[in-house]
Amino acid sequence: MLPPSCRLRLARICVLGGIAWVLAGPGIHDSAWGSEKESEAHGSSHGSGEGSKTSSKDHAYLHLKPLVVSVLKENTPQQIVALQVDLVPRNFEASVKLQDNLLRIQDALFSAAYTGLSDGSLYAGPTVDLLKIKARFGEALNKLLGAGLVEAVLIQSVSQRKL
Secondary structure: OOOHHHHHHHHHHHHHHHHHHHHHOOOOOOOOOOOHHHHHHHOOEEOOOOOOOEEOOOOEEEEOOOEEEEEEEOOEEEEEEEEEEEEEEOOHHHHHHHHHOHHHHHHHHHHHHHHHHHOOOOEEOOEEOHHHHHHHHHHHHHHHHOOOOEEEEEEEEEEEEEO
């Protein structure tokens, strides 16, 4: 049986995780390669809603659901870290392969974030180290899909909250 303080922290994690899931929506945002005419006219195209698509003349951006990770230390919840991640596929074929593996990608990134944040290897002092996170995500994607499919891992936003 958990002590009351741990149960309270665990309840907070569940509530905040549920709120993040509701705000993110149940679907994963996809991407598509836009037309050159559209890209030249606007620099990028932005769709609306859950299936938003962002593209430019040279790249498509794969928008993933936010990763919400609860960090445990000594079996006690310490903080919640939320990351908004976009991926830049190398080319159209890579974009198709990434879209076909979205759930596996989400799982690999969550696993990489969870283990690195829980063991402390992804921190720079008290805050998360974004360069280390991007490198860890790149390694996880290369291991999952093979090298060269993802040109860049982009962190769009980070939220770190102590419990």
